[in-house]
Amino acid sequence: MPQTLEAQQRIPEAMAGLRLDQAAAELFADYSRERLKAWIKAGDLTLDGALARPRDKIYGGEWLRLATEIEEDTRFAPEDIPLKVVFEDDEVLVIDKPAGLVVHPAAGNPDGTLLNALLHHCPRLAGVPRAGIVHRLDKDTTGLMVVAKTLTAQASLVAQLQARTVSREYDAVCVGVMTSGGKVDAPIGRHPKDRKRQAVTASGKPAVTHYRVVERFRAHTHVRCRLETGRTHQIRVHLAHLRYPLVGDPVYGGRLKLPPGAAEPLKEILRELPRQALHARRLAFVHPVSDEKATFRSQLPDDILMLLDYLRHDHETMR
Known part of the structure; x- marks a missing residue:
C-alpha cells in the first residue's frame, strides 16, 4: 500500500540563484534529483503553492510543499540480522549499532546491512x-x-537534522x-586526490565539531565530541585535521604510534584494534508526534573500555 507523503521546507536566503530542482535536492536530500524533478513536473512539489518548472530560478524565502504518494521500495531484501533496539514506538526506532555493520547497501555491500x-x-x-534511515554511522563506528x-x-x-536541533554526542x-x-x-x-576519503577543503560543505577533554593519558586523550553538522567522516576528519587522529582509524589515522616504554598488552591493543575508537554515546531529538524531548544514552562498548583501561594503567604506572 502506498503511503502519503506531506512535507514542506522554507528555502534559505543563501540558496538564492539556484534552480528549483537544485534547491529541492538540498532540502529533500532523501530523494533522488530525478524523483524530485518528476514531482515538480507532476505538480506534487510546488513553489509557494504554485506550479513551477525544475529550471526555475529561486530567490530565497519561498516555501516548497510536497504532497505525493510513495510506493514500497522492493529493491532490497529483508534479512534476519539481530538488532539491539533501545526504544521503539509507532513512529521511531532507536538502535545501538555494533561495529562492522554497514548502514546502507552500496556497490561493495549489496546486502547484510x-x-x-x-x-x-x-x-x-x-x-x-x-x-527510514535519516542519518548514518560509519561501518566501524558504534552507537545510537x-x-x-x-x-x-x-x-x-x-527537518530537525537540517535545523541542527538533533543532539549527537560521541566518545572518541x-x-x-x-x-x-x-x-x-x-x-x-571529497579529498582532491583520493575519492574514497574526505578532507578539510575550501570547496567543501560547512562542518562544525565541538570537543572537550574527558581524560588525558601519556600519549592519548579520551575526548567527547558534539556535532553541529553531520558530514561524512566528520569527527574522524576534523580530529585528524587537528593532528589528533582517532586510534585505530585505517583511513585518517596515519602511522601507528606506540608510547615509549609501553607494556606489551597496551602495544597489542593499539596494534590490533580493528576499528576507529569512536562511539555515538548520546542522541536527543524532539519526538515527531508527542513533541517531547527524547534522549538516549549508550554505554561504551567493551573494546573501547578495554583500550581506556590499558591507557589508564599505562599512565598511572609510568608517571
Whole structure:
C-alpha cells in the first residue's frame, strides 16, 4: 500500500540563484534529483503553492510543499540480522549499532546491512525511503541511531537534522595529548586526490565539531565530541585535521604510534584494534508526534573500555 507523503521546507536566503530542482535536492536530500524533478513536473512539489518548472530560478524565502504518494521500495531484501533496539514506538526506532555493520547497501555491500535488518524487523519500512534511515554511522563506528517508521516521522527528523536541533554526542580516543577542548569549524568535502576519503577543503560543505577533554593519558586523550553538522567522516576528519587522529582509524589515522616504554598488552591493543575508537554515546531529538524531548544514552562498548583501561594503567604506572 502506498503511503502519503506531506512535507514542506522554507528555502534559505543563501540558496538564492539556484534552480528549483537544485534547491529541492538540498532540502529533500532523501530523494533522488530525478524523483524530485518528476514531482515538480507532476505538480506534487510546488513553489509557494504554485506550479513551477525544475529550471526555475529561486530567490530565497519561498516555501516548497510536497504532497505525493510513495510506493514500497522492493529493491532490497529483508534479512534476519539481530538488532539491539533501545526504544521503539509507532513512529521511531532507536538502535545501538555494533561495529562492522554497514548502514546502507552500496556497490561493495549489496546486502547484510542495517537497511536489510530494518526491513526484516519492521516490514512496513519498505514504504519509507531508505527504510527510514535519516542519518548514518560509519561501518566501524558504534552507537545510537534513530530510524523513522513513518513518512511523517521522517519529515520531522530530517527537518530537525537540517535545523541542527538533533543532539549527537560521541566518545572518541585520539592519538596525542590535548591541552584543552575547543571547536573545529572547517568545511569538509571529497579529498582532491583520493575519492574514497574526505578532507578539510575550501570547496567543501560547512562542518562544525565541538570537543572537550574527558581524560588525558601519556600519549592519548579520551575526548567527547558534539556535532553541529553531520558530514561524512566528520569527527574522524576534523580530529585528524587537528593532528589528533582517532586510534585505530585505517583511513585518517596515519602511522601507528606506540608510547615509549609501553607494556606489551597496551602495544597489542593499539596494534590490533580493528576499528576507529569512536562511539555515538548520546542522541536527543524532539519526538515527531508527542513533541517531547527524547534522549538516549549508550554505554561504551567493551573494546573501547578495554583500550581506556590499558591507557589508564599505562599512565598511572609510568608517571
